[in-house]
Amino acid sequence: MSFWQFFLTIFKISSITFGGGYTIVPVIREEFVCKRCLLTDEEMVDLIALAQSAPGPIAVGTALLTGYKLKGRTGAVLGVLAAILPPLLIISALFFVYEAFASNYWVRAALRGMSGAITAVMIFAVYAMARQCLTRHRIFSGLLMLSAFLVGLLTSINTGLVILALGLAGFLAFTFIPQERIP
Amino acid sequence: MIFWQLFIAFLEVGAFAFGGGYAALPLIEQVAVNRYHWLTLTEMTDIIALSQVTPGPIALNAATFVGTRVAGFPGAIVASLAAVLPQTLFLLFLGWFMFYGGRTTAIDRALKGLRPGITGLIAAATVSMFISTFIIATGPLTIDWIAAAAFLIVIVLRIRKVSLTKLIFLGAGLGLAGGLIEHLVRP
Numbered sequence: 001m002s003f004w005q006f007f008l009t010i011f012k013i014s015s016i017t018f019g020g021g022y023t024i025v026p027v028i029r030e031e032f033v034c035k036r037c038l039l040t041d042e043e044m045v046d047l048i049a050l051a052q053s054a055p056g057p058i059a060v061g062t063a064l065l066t067g068y069k070l071k072g073r074t075g076a077v078l079g080v081l082a083a084i085l086p087p088l089l090i091i092s093a094l095f096f097v098y099e100a101f102a103s104n105y106w107v108r109a110a111l112r113g114m115s116g117a118i119t120a121v122m123i124f125a126v127y128a129m130a131r132q133c134l135t136r137h138r139i140f141s142g143l144l145m146l147s148a149f150l151v152g153l154l155t156s157i158n159t160g161l162v163i164l165a166l167g168l169a170g171f172l173a174f175t176f177i178p179q180e181r182i183p
Numbered sequence: 184m185i186f187w188q189l190f191i192a193f194l195e196v197g198a199f200a201f202g203g204g205y206a207a208l209p210l211i212e213q214v215a216v217n218r219y220h221w222l223t224l225t226e227m228t229d230i231i232a233l234s235q236v237t238p239g240p241i242a243l244n245a246a247t248f249v250g251t252r253v254a255g256f257p258g259a260i261v262a263s264l265a266a267v268l269p270q271t272l273f274l275l276f277l278g279w280f281m282f283y284g285g286r287t288t289a290i291d292r293a294l295k296g297l298r299p300g301i302t303g304l305i306a307a308a309t310v311s312m313f314i315s316t317f318i319i320a321t322g323p324l325t326i327d328w329i330a331a332a333a334f335l336i337v338i339v340l341r342i343r344k345v346s347l348t349k350l351i352f353l354g355a356g357l358g359l360a361g362g363l364i365e366h367l368v369r370p
Binding site for chain 2 (some may be wrong): 013014015017018020022023025026027030033035042045046048049050051052053054055056057058059060061064065068069073076077080085086087088090091092094095096099101103105106107108109110111112113114115116117118119120121122123124125126129130133134137140142144145146147148149150151152153158159160161162163166167168169170171173174177178
């Protein structure tokens, strides 16, 4: 994959992911894991986990690390630029008409359909990731997954803290307990 | 100097917004509304609404919006770059460790906890999305039939391996079609 191809791919991903947050996950997975086989599911989860341990938008962090992994430092910087360019261009363009645009009936209608579509594809991505994570140390991984799920769904604890706790849990468990004894 | 102020303000937002998305909102409010008075609270709410109908993270949308208001397009560029600068430096450093530093065992062990955890967090976000997408919050419990129809159609097509880009555009098309139907049948 050339620098230019990589830039275009991230630019495209950043242009079609509405709603921010984790919506980039299924799209990145499709482009780099399914279509081009440049990353494995496990590597992709690692990149997202790592991206989450830094401040800032998940989409930008994931684009940066994907670029870093595939194309080195130049790729990392290209990833950031490709990720921030679409919102930069679109919001500047809409600046003078934003009120009319955001409350427009047809824009809202299109968005309702898109939200349904994005929710559907998120389910597929989560399923693939969960299956991947549960291949080894099923009980340990399953418990962490369930706890993080409940914390994410039911509380408003800052994600940064949750990430820190998860990293610590993994580090402590695998430092002090022999690997073969972790279920 | 206005560019410098913009830069510092969004550097702060970028440096402290852990967890992305809504973690950035209180920071943006603190900086752009309360400290520099670049926005009113109503405009801040408008930006959140605008972010939901345009692609891109909310922090970047806010940076672009505020930058454009205060100093035109160059202001938007300065604010956006400032918002991602702390993250970029931090991840270049971390990425270097990860990909070139011979992957220390410490990171490897932490990742064994992070992998399932992140999956759990994304699953939680998906459930929240599911709820907010299908249930119309105003008035009595109502299902958003447009979103539900798009959801079901996309599930079927995704099983048949239709590409994601097509599915997202299809979602938009279905939304417009549904909107047209609602528009026509409305009394």
